Amino acid sequence: MSELSEHNHDRLIEEVSGEMPDDDMLYDLAELFHIFGDSTRIKILYALFESEMCVCAIAQLLNMNQSAISHQLRILKQSKLVGCRREGKTIYYHLSDDHVKTIINQGMQHINE
Amino acid sequence: MSELSEHNHDRLIEEVSGEMPDDDMLYDLAELFHIFGDSTRIKILYALFESEMCVCAIAQLLNMNQSAISHQLRILKQSKLVGCRREGKTIYYHLSDDHVKTIINQGMQHINE
DNA sequence: CTTTCATATGAATAACTGTTCATATGATAA
DNA sequence: TTATCATATGAACAGTTATTCATATGAAAG
Numbered sequence: 001m002s003e004l005s006e007h008n009h010d011r012l013i014e015e016v017s018g019e020m021p022d023d024d025m026l027y028d029l030a031e032l033f034h035i036f037g038d039s040t041r042i043k044i045l046y047a048l049f050e051s052e053m054c055v056c057a058i059a060q061l062l063n064m065n066q067s068a069i070s071h072q073l074r075i076l077k078q079s080k081l082v083g084c085r086r087e088g089k090t091i092y093y094h095l096s097d098d099h100v101k102t103i104i105n106q107g108m109q110h111i112n113e
Numbered sequence: 114m115s116e117l118s119e120h121n122h123d124r125l126i127e128e129v130s131g132e133m134p135d136d137d138m139l140y141d142l143a144e145l146f147h148i149f150g151d152s153t154r155i156k157i158l159y160a161l162f163e164s165e166m167c168v169c170a171i172a173q174l175l176n177m178n179q180s181a182i183s184h185q186l187r188i189l190k191q192s193k194l195v196g197c198r199r200e201g202k203t204i205y206y207h208l209s210d211d212h213v214k215t216i217i218n219q220g221m222q223h224i225n226e
Numbered sequence: 227c228t229t230t231c232a233t234a235t236g237a238a239t240a241a242c243t244g245t246t247c248a249t250a251t252g253a254t255a256a
Numbered sequence: 257t258t259a260t261c262a263t264a265t266g267a268a269c270a271g272t273t274a275t276t277c278a279t280a281t282g283a284a285a286g
Contacts, residue, residue, distance in 0.1 A: 009167075013174050016163045020174075021221075026159065027152050029220050034150030038244075039143040046139065050129045054122075055263060061126050061133075068245055070264055089253050089262045099223045106219050107142050108134075110212045153274075168233060181275055183234055202232045202283050 035079050036103065040064065041072050044093075045100055048082065052094035148192050149216065153177065154185050157206075158213055161195060165207035 020026070035041060043062050047053060053061070059069045073093055076082040081100055084093045095101070133139070149155060156175050160166060166174070172182045186206055189195040194213055197206045208214065 009170060012164065012166065013170055016160050016166070017174055019163050020156070020159055025221075025224065026155050028224050029217070030150055030152040030155045032220050032224060033146050033155070037143055037147030037150040039140050040244075042139050042143045042146070043133070046133055047129050050132050051125065053125065053129070056261095057122060057126055061130055065246070066263070067247080067265085071244075074264080086253090089260095091263065099219075099226075103216070103219050103223065104142070106212075106216050107145050108138075110216065111138065111141050111145060113212075151274075169231095178276075179233070180235085180277080184274075187234080199283090202230095204233065 032079070035075065035081060036107070038072075040068065041076060042104070044069070044072060044076065045081065045095065045104060048093060048095045049101060049104075052085075052092040054090045054092050058093070145192070148188065148194060149220070151185075153181070154189060155217070157182070157185060157189065158194065158208065158217060161206060161208045162214060162217075165198075165205040167203045167205050171206070 021029075036045075040062065044058055047058055047061055055069055055073065056066060058073075059066045062069065073082065073084075077084065077093075080096055082093050083096050084091050086092075134142075149158075153175065157171055160171055160174055168182055168186065169179060171186075172179045175182065186195065186197075190197065190206075193209055195206050196209050197204050199205075
């Protein structure tokens with residue numbers, strides 16, 4: 001590698017480095033996408049597009065056992081992607097905000113091309 | 114559960130079921146997000162926002178060894194998120210399309226709230 | 227041809243993750 | 257209280273994955 005290109009090489013790295021967000025932010029970002037990166041969770045989120053649902057309804061819809069759904073709902077709740085409300089014995093889950101829809105739809109758009 | 118609410122319960126499941134995309138599509142969607150769900154890959158993609166870069170530059174920028182970057186680039190290339198061109202011994206990687214930026218920015222927007 | 231540089235690849239390993247099973251909690255009804 | 261229904265949780269297991277190390281490929285230069 002010539003001295004000139006080596007210079008450019010290092011300059012590029014420095015430049016790009018200056019434009020990169022904090023490591024923490026990039027970590028959080030990866031963590032967010034990681035949540036979406038599981039088909040069960042995507043299905044749950046997609047189901048909640050339509051309306052709030054209780055755990056057993058989601059389990060029935062996805063044809064999976066209640067425990068598996070409950071575990072995934074906990075993860076979704078911890079990351080603030082869903083919320084829930086109690087009504088007697090039943091607990092209804094719902095999407096926290098419309099960002100979830102936007103992100104999933106954006107992904108869908110990418111798939112369909 | 115009363116007969117009425119049981120009826121509504123089943124009707125809801127049927128309704129939501131009708132609105133759900135194919136399993137295959139949801140699987141692909143999860144797979145797409147799964148790619149973004151790793152901090153090394155996010156960092157690589159973010160770096161390529163600015164300009165194309167060769168493998169060793171990315172490795173240097175992220176302070177990781179060349180092999181690790183190479184492995185991740187292969188995954189990104191397989192999922193068509195990045196492309197590359199050869200120039201002598203050097204191989205330059207770049208983002209495949211602007212969808213990648215859009216998806217990542219959407220995620221960023223969600224984080225910053 | 228041989229050396230060198232940039233990149234790719236395979237095997238190995240350690241860490242992580244999703245599901246299941248069994249059981250616990252918590253609310254309602256009897 | 258006891259029984260029952262809806263949900264949550266912990267432990268265990270199987271499958272997956274990111275990184276490292278060692279080595280291979282492939283291109284250019286000498």
